[in-house]
Amino acid sequence: MNGARILLGVCGGIAAYKAAALTSRLVQRGHVLDVILTDEAQRFIAPLTFAALTRRTVYTSLWENGAAIPHIVLARENALVAIVPATAHTIARIALGLADDLLANVALATRAPLLLAPAMNTAMLEHPATRTHLATLRERGATIVEPESGFLAEREYGAGRLADEETLVRDIERILGRMRELAGERVLITAGPTREVIDPVRFLSNASTGTTGIEIAREALARGAAVDLVLGPTQVPPPVGAELVRVTTAAEMYAAALARAPVATIAVATAAVADWRPAQAFDEKVKKSAEPQTIALKRNPDILAALGERKNGTFLVGFAAETSDVEASARLKLTHKHLDAIAVNDVSGGAGFGTGDNALALLFGTDGRIDLGRSSKRELAARFWDALAVVRGTGG
Numbered sequence: 267m268n269g270a271r272i273l274l275g276v277c278g279g280i281a282a283y284k285a286a287a288l289t290s291r292l293v294q295r296g297h298v299l300d301v302i303l304t305d306e307a308q309r310f311i312a313p314l315t316f317a318a319l320t321r322r323t324v325y326t327s328l329w330e331n332g333a334a335i336p337h338i339v340l341a342r343e344n345a346l347v348a349i350v351p352a353t354a355h356t357i358a359r360i361a362l363g364l365a366d367d368l369l370a371n372v373a374l375a376t377r378a379p380l381l382l383a384p385a386m387n388t389a390m391l392e393h394p395a396t397r398t399h400l401a402t403l404r405e406r407g408a409t410i411v412e413p414e415s416g417f418l419a420e421r422e423y424g425a426g427r428l429a430d431e432e433t434l435v436r437d438i439e440r441i442l443g444r445m446r447e448l449a450g451e452r453v454l455i456t457a458g459p460t461r462e463v464i465d466p467v468r469f470l471s472n473a474s475t476g477t478t479g480i481e482i483a484r485e486a487l488a489r490g491a492a493v494d495l496v497l498g499p500t501q502v503p504p505p506v507g508a509e510l511v512r513v514t515t516a517a518e519m520y521a522a523a524l525a526r527a528p529v530a531t532i533a534v535a536t537a538a539v540a541d542w543r544p545a546q547a548f549d550e551k552v553k554k555s556a557e558p559q560t561i562a563l564k565r566n567p568d569i570l571a572a573l574g575e576r577k578n579g580t581f582l583v584g585f586a587a588e589t590s591d592v593e594a595s596a597r598l599k600l601t602h603k604h605l606d607a608i609a610v611n612d613v614s615g616g617a618g619f620g621t622g623d624n625a626l627a628l629l630f631g632t633d634g635r636i637d638l639g640r641s642s643k644r645e646l647a648a649r650f651w652d653a654l655a656v657v658r659g660t661g662g
């Protein structure tokens with residue numbers, strides 16, 4: 267692969283010496299490395315080693331360079347921040363957002379993907395504090411390269427040895443490769459519920475939080491795409507970097523999505539659009555004292571079908587939440603609405619809604635199917651784009 271700018275953070279652990287070999291390997295593979303050593307890392311290995319290997323300045327302090335603000339420049343200029351080895355202390359600092367040295371500041375200030383390779387004594391690794399901090403970082407999208415079991419510095423066998431060099435290089439380059447995968451693509455994503463007005467304070471809606479679409483948008487951005495996100499009412503924050511269009515009703519979502527569709531190379535319709543709206547919306551709040559109302563409903567426009575009818579080279583992916591005959595109904599939608607793929611989840615029993623886990627499968631062609639398994643919506647978003655690369659024939 268082509269060389270990338272990588273920021274390597276080295277912490278104070280026995281495995282710090284292995285970071286030098288990794289640096290050499292990454293430089294030989296054409297990458298340009300900026301190295302930051304924590305104060306404690308310098309007790310184990312000298313900055314000079316990394317300066318010689320990278321032929322670049324090695325950074326050790328937040329305070330050493332007056333002209334440029336080092337943590338902001340380093341955070342912006344690098345495509346990936348890799349912390350190898352990551353100590354229990356630094357893992358905790360980053361999970362908690364404590365910015366008390368250059369490396370922790372960069373980890374907080376960067377929008378680049380973060381990779382951490384923990385290495386430590388088994389008891390430290392298994393301590394609930396460390397496990398919780400690693401889970402927090404993973405949940406935020408960081409890649410944790412799991413340590414191996416092996417002979418540790420304390421002359422005993424156990425989990426906690428730094429992952430081997432091959433694994434680290436592979437994981438680093440996998441992230442860098444992914445980041446370019448959607449470069450040049452313009453992705454249109456609809457997400458969230460819609461609200462169909464009954465009166466000024468009442469509406470019909472559904473349990474969607476938009477999390478799946480928001481995570482798919484975040485991942486598309488991370489892989490280099492430009493993203494138009496048409497988002498219904500939700501409290502879940504959208505990702506930074508997307509062109510955001512906030513809408514409320516299905517009619518607004520229809521207009522916003524169709525306006526942006528002609529420039530989209532990929533469109534992913536995850537929104538839980540209300541199929542019907544009240545035939546009549548009251549201008550005034552309907553009084554409690556009024557007779558119970560019967561709400562007559564009118565059909566909303568079908569956004570996905572409209573996108574399918576008008577698509578002109580756009581790769582169109584629908585989402586189907588079904589409670590029965592899941593695969594059969596999804597396959598009907600796939601053909602009737604001219605979709606290129608459809609992601610299905612079985613929402614019987616309420617699964618799939620909210621911010622928790624979900625399970626998805628991607629259907630395409632006459633009988634193509636890729637199971638994405640059950641996982642957090644963030645992880646599923648990564649698997650979704652991996653699978654789509656296979657379906658579109660651009661990867662895998």
Ligand SMILES: Cc1cc2nc3c(=O)[nH]c(=O)nc-3n(C[C@H](O)[C@H](O)[C@H](O)COP(=O)(O)O)c2cc1C
Nearest residue numbers: 277278279280304306307353354355356385386387
């Ligand atoms: C000999 C020695 C070896 C150490 N090895 C590790 C280690 O492998 N992993 C770890 O998390 N901490 C290790 N520590 C503890 C860290 O050096 C200590 O927590 C330090 O504050 C980490 O600072 P940093 O995270 O800013 O680099 C070791 C300490 C000593 C004295």
